[in-house]
Amino acid sequence: MNAVLVSSLLNAGLLLLLGAALYAAPSALLNPGTVPFGVRVPPSRTQDPRVGAVRRQYRAAVLWATAAATAAAAGLGALLDGVAAGAVAGLPLCAVAAAVWLRAHRALAETKKREQWYAGLRQGVVADTSLRTDPVRVPWAWSVPSYLVIVATAAVGTAVYPTLPETLAIPTRTGDGTRYHEVATTFWTAFSLVFGQLVGTAAVLALVAAVLRSRPGLDASRPRAGAVRHRRFLAATSRALFAICAVSDLMLLGLSVMVWSGVRSTAPLFAVVGIPALVTFGIVAGLVVRVGPAGQRLVEGRDTEGAENTGLVQRDDDRYWHAGGTVYANGGDPAILVPCRVGMGWTLNLGNPRALTGMIVALVALGSAALATAGLFA
Structure with a gap:
């Protein structure tokens, strides 16, 4: 098996893995069921047909984009060495997935507001001291x-x-x-x-x-x-x-x-x-x-x-979540880290000055470490 074929197969495989991850992004495996596409919905609406419709539209678009990006990566693999072809083809794929995600987010948010999904429901938050x-x-x-x-x-x-x-x-x-x-x-x-x-x-x-x-x-x-x-x-x-x-x-x-x-x-x-x-x-x-x-x-x-x-x-609390439910900013919330709506893990509360200060300090520290390492091995 020659090097060109190996490079093409490697880059195509990387794009397929990326496409699979993007395809699975709105699933219950990675996101709480009550925040589909970063939109808070009542538990009774998690199986609403509108939620399923936007999920199918998102996945169809990701499938087509993955197929095109994989073909492009395989072709570019004959021209570019290493995983460069995968990186070149992966950027448009991520851009398409982000655009379709934002469209799904807006569609669900508008439907929820228009049909008043929270009308008549008792809303609240709880804490465990x-x-x-x-x-x-x-x-x-x-x-x-x-x-x-x-x-x-x-x-x-x-x-x-x-x-x-x-x-x-x-x-x-x-x-x-x-x-x-x-x-x-x-x-x-x-x-x-x-x-x-x-x-x-x-x-x-x-x-x-x-x-x-x-x-x-x-x-x-x-x-x-x-x-x-x-x-x-x-x-x-x-x-x-x-x-x-x-x-x-x-x-x-x-x-x-x-x-x-x-x-x-x-x-x-x-x-x-x-x-x-x-x-x-x-x-x-x-x-x-x-x-x-x-x-x-x-x-x-x-x-x-x-x-x-x-x-x-x-x-x-959708008003505190931005960029398709990926960015949280609430100046009235003393928390620095809050659970993510998209994916597993936590995200910073960018409305909290302490979170912003910590992020800036971390970026400066990482940048300094990178520059020091570069100078060390220059």
């Missing part, structure tokens, strides 16, 4: 593997540092494949990936701490059951984040060993990077399937079984 007085604890035991990997990496580096050559070969992915950039051997270049482990692990710790303090999206009709489910959701998500962190640290350990030993073979590089990537994908997929958005697939427990029903529906 025990999540503040007795919060879910950081699962420190799950962070231990990351610390052990970092210590092992530092120990190996310390042992081999006196025997390292005058220059080190740093692998870099380019459009033409993997290239190795020669840099002078110093303490900072030799242990650069160890510093990456430290920074990455610290970032995950900060993320877990922030997630555990985030505002829960409790169901107004069943607050007690929602609180139990939310606790289990936070625990499962925190463990998954620490597991991904440990896998990433293992990948950096493998890359460090390759740099220190001078190995330039492509097969070990693919194994060192590819296997952790597959494991990470498995962890994320398992979390999505087992837990679901906001933990909706988790069993609530026997202590919450029964006919709990407050008679409330979740408050219609």
